[in-house]
Amino acid sequence: MNGAQALLRTMVDAGITACFTNPGTSEMHFVAALDSVPEMRAVLAAFEGVATGAADGYARMSDSPGATLLHLGAGLGNGLANLHNARRAKVPIINIVGDHATYHRQYDAQLQSDIETVARNVSTWVRTSSETEAVARDTVDAIQAAVGPPGQVATLILPADVSWNEGAQPLQAPPHAAPPSPSAEKVDEVARALRGGGRSAILLGGRALREPSLFAAARVSAATGAKLLVEVFPTRLERGRGLPAGERLAYIPELAAVQLDGLKHLVLVDAKAPVSFFAYPGKRSYLVPGGCEVHELAAPSDDVGGALEALVDALDAQTMGIARQPPSRPTVPTGRLNAEKACDVIGAVLPEGAIVSDESLTSGVTLPASTAGAPPHDWLTLTGGAIGQGLPVAVGAALACPDRPVFALEADGSSLYTIQSLWTMAREQLNVTVVIFNNRSYAILNMELARVGAQTAGPRAKEQLDLGRPDVDFVAIGNGFGVPSRRVDTAEEMIDALRRATAEPGPHLIEALVPPMFTPLQLRAMPHALRVLGILPRPLAAAIKRRLSP
C-alpha cells in the first residue's frame, strides 16, 4: 500500500475514524485512499478553520483524538486559530498537513513555505515524514503525542511523494500508558491544607470537569468547606440539574478577584493558577491573593480523577452527602428580546443531554445562571480566546454525538470568522441549532476599550467596533449555506423558533436581534464600578459580583 493508505489504516486501527478535511493537490493521494479505508469518515469543510475547530469539538465529545487534513503552510495557517483554542483546551488533535514532494522543495514553488515554523505555534509534536516506510511509525508517534495526557496538538507533515509511494505497512499503536497518580505526600499535603481551617477553594479545570471528578470534588468540598471553583473557560463542563455545581471564575479580573478574595489555600486540579485574560494598565495580572498558598493536586499530565478519589479517601469523605444543583428553569420571558431574555429562553427550553458550544461573549453573560438548573448537559467554551470557535466546535460535537441536540450560541462578530461552518452543518445534516445574538457590534471590544483606559476614544475608534453599516443579515447567509434560518426579535418568537429547530432534524439558524448587553453609560461606569468593588467589604462585593456575573 502507499503512504496515505498506511497512514489512514494506522489511524483507523487506533480508533480514529473521523477526519476534518480541506485538501489540495498535495493531498490527492490521501483523498484517493479514502475509498480503500472506508472506516475513516472524511468531513469536508469549506475553510480550514472549520476543520480544525470541528476536530476540537469532535475530540471534546468523543474522548478520542480529532484529526484534520490540511494543505501546506497556508492551509495550516487558516486553521491555526482554532488549533490554538484546542491547545489551550488540552484536546488531542492530529493534523496531517500535506506538503510538496520531497524532491520538489528545492525549487521553492509558489505554495512552498516553512510549515514547521507555523506548526510549532500550536503543536507540541511536529514531524515531517521523510519516507514512505516510516509513515505508519510517524503516525503512531503522532497519536501517542496527541493523546497525552494532557491532550496535545500533533502535526505530521506528509510530503506528496511520501504519500503516493508504495511500500508502506500500517502499524498498531500501543495501548495508552496510564497517567501517573499524585504521590501520597502530595495528597496528604492537600488534605492537611483543606482540613487546617481558613478559607480554601478547589479550582477544577480540564478533565476534572467531568461527572466522576465533579462528584469526588463535591465530596471534598462537603468534607472540608472548600469552595468549588471552575476555570473561566472550560473545555467540557458537565453541569445542570442533579450535578455538583462549581462557581465559574469570572472573565473580568476584578470579579474573579472577589471570588478568590481571602483564600488561604487554593488547590489546583488540572487547572492553572488564575491570571487575568488580558493585562490592563495598573492592574494585577496574577489573581491569586497574597498570602494564599497554591497546591497542585493534579497536573494536566496526571491521573486527574484518581487524584481526586485519593483525596476523598484521605479525607474519609467517601460517603459525604454532597450539594447538587437543584432543578430550575427561568421564568419564560415575553415581549421584545434583549440578551438576558434570550438567555432565559435558552434556559427554559434546553433539552436533556444537550451540548452547548458557547461563544456568546457579552450577550451570554447571564447564560450560566439561566441554564444552571436545566437538565444535565455539556458546556463547551472558547478555551483559547481566539474567536471563531463556536460554530466549528458545534460541527464536531454533532458528528461525535449524532443523537444529542447541539446548540451553538454565537456572538455576531465571532460567528463571521468561521461562518462557512454552516455549509458543513447542512452537508452533513447535523442536529445543530445555531443562535446568533446579533447586537451589530463587537460589543466585547466596546467593553474592553473602556476597560483598558482608552476612554477618550473618538468616533473613528468606535467605528472599528461597529458591525452595523451594513447590518449583517444572518438569515440570508444561513439560507445561502443551506441552513434553514429565521430572525426573531421577541421572546415568544424565539421560543417558537427554538422548539421547531430542535423538533426537526438537521441544522437551523436563529438570528436573535438584541441590543448590546451594556449601554454606553454602563460601559463608561464599568471601570469605576469595578474599582469600587475592590474596596468594598467582602460579602457585599461577593453579592454584587453574583448579580453582575452569576
Place this chain on the structure above:
Amino acid sequence: MNGAQALLRTMVDAGITACFTNPGTSEMHFVAALDSVPEMRAVLAAFEGVATGAADGYARMSDSPGATLLHLGAGLGNGLANLHNARRAKVPIINIVGDHATYHRQYDAQLQSDIETVARNVSTWVRTSSETEAVARDTVDAIQAAVGPPGQVATLILPADVSWNEGAQPLQAPPHAAPPSPSAEKVDEVARALRGGGRSAILLGGRALREPSLFAAARVSAATGAKLLVEVFPTRLERGRGLPAGERLAYIPELAAVQLDGLKHLVLVDAKAPVSFFAYPGKRSYLVPGGCEVHELAAPSDDVGGALEALVDALDAQTMGIARQPPSRPTVPTGRLNAEKACDVIGAVLPEGAIVSDESLTSGVTLPASTAGAPPHDWLTLTGGAIGQGLPVAVGAALACPDRPVFALEADGSSLYTIQSLWTMAREQLNVTVVIFNNRSYAILNMELARVGAQTAGPRAKEQLDLGRPDVDFVAIGNGFGVPSRRVDTAEEMIDALRRATAEPGPHLIEALVPPMFTPLQLRAMPHALRVLGILPRPLAAAIKRRLSP
C-alpha cells in the same frame, strides 16, 4: 504621545495612510489613537484573511506598503494565507500584531502564543517592540524592510503596554535607497546571448510587468527575436489594447514545457526560472529545458526598469518598432452560460482602466484570450497559490484606486475562504463587481486528482471535491453581507448584470452558473493528452497549447 500614536504618526509621515484592521483588546490603544492621527484610514475587516489580502491588493495598486492591524498569534494565523500570497508577490506589507503587555507574558494567559514563530513563515523581518521609546524606530525599520526592493512582509509585534505607555516620539523614515543597477558586464552578457542566434526568451515577472518595462522588453524582443514570456502568476500585469503582450506561462507544466521547448537562452527579469507549481509522479519539476542557458538580467532586488533600459541601449534598440496588442473584443455570446462564454462576456464589456483580481481558476482558463485586446487594464493574480485571495485583493485595489472599476473573478470554492470580504466592500461602498463562477465543485482538484495519477479514486474521494450538496446560494450570501446580488445562467443576463453593476456605484455580486470547465471524460483523457503533447513536433504542440491555454 503614547506608543500607538507615535507608530501611527510615523507611518502616516512615511506615506502609509491605510490600514486594514481586525483588532482585539490588546490593540485598543492603537484603535483609540486613530482619532489623533486622522490621516490614517482604518478599514475594518470581519476576518483577518480579508485584512491581509486587502493590504496586498492596496499595495499592488498604490505602490505604497499595505498595512494591517492584527490580534496576537491567532489573528496573524487567520491572516497568514494571504500574507503568503503577498510574500510570493513581493509586495510590501507591514503587519502590526498586538501582543499581551510585556509583564503579562510570564502568566501564559489563554491567548498567548509564540507570535514570532508564526510571523517567520511569511515575514523576512520580524521584531517585537520592547519599549515605547523604540516604537517609532521599530516602525521605520519595518517600513524600510517592507519597501525593499523586493517588497517584503515585515511584522512588528506591539505589546499592549508598549502601545499604551507615554513617552514616544514619531520618526521620519529616511528616503528609500535606489536599488542597484545590473553591472555593464551582465547587460553585455545578456545582449550577446540574445544577439547570438538560437531561440531565446525573456521571462518578465514582478515589477517588470508594468508599462515602462514592458515597452523596453518589447524593444529588446523586436531587436533580437527573443520571445516575451510572462510569469505564470503575475503580481500586477498591465495589459490590453496597445500594450506589448507577452505570452503568459501555463500553470500546467506540460504546457509550459511546450512554451519553453528548444530555448537556448532564457533571460530572467525580476522572475524565477520556471518550475512546476506542484510535483507530479514521474514528472520533472524544473521546467527549463536541458541545454538552455539561464541569465538573470535583474534580480528582484535590482533596478528592474533600469536594467531593461540598459539592455535596450546595449542593443541600440531605442527606436525599434514594437509589437502591440491589437484591439479586439470577443464576439458577444448568447444562450446558456458556460465558463468560456462567461469569459467572453467579461472580455466584451471590460472597461478601460479596469482592475481585475483573477481567482477564477479552471473557469477562467480562457479569460486571458477573451480579454487580451480589451482596453488597457491591470491583472492581479493568485501569486502564492493560497486560495481565498481574490476578494480581499479586490477590496484593497478598490480602496487604492477609487475611480477605477474593479472586477473580482472568483471560483466558487476559492471565494468561500474569505467571503467576509463582501461585508467590507459593502461597508466602504467599493466599486467592485464580484463574479462567482459557480460550478459547484473544487473543479481544479478534480483535474489535479487525475493529474497526480490518483485516477482510481472512488466515490468517497470524489465527494471531497464536490461543493454541491448543498449548493451554495451566493446571491443569498452576497445580499446577507449587504452586496446587491444576482444570479445569471445565460450570456444575455450576464451582460445585463455586468453593465448594471458597473453603471451603479458600490459593490455588486453576480453568481454565474456554469458547468465545470472540463468534463469527466476530458479529465480522464488529460494526462494522456499531455503526455502526447510532449512527443509531438514542436509547432504542432505549440499550436495545440495555444488552443488549450491561449
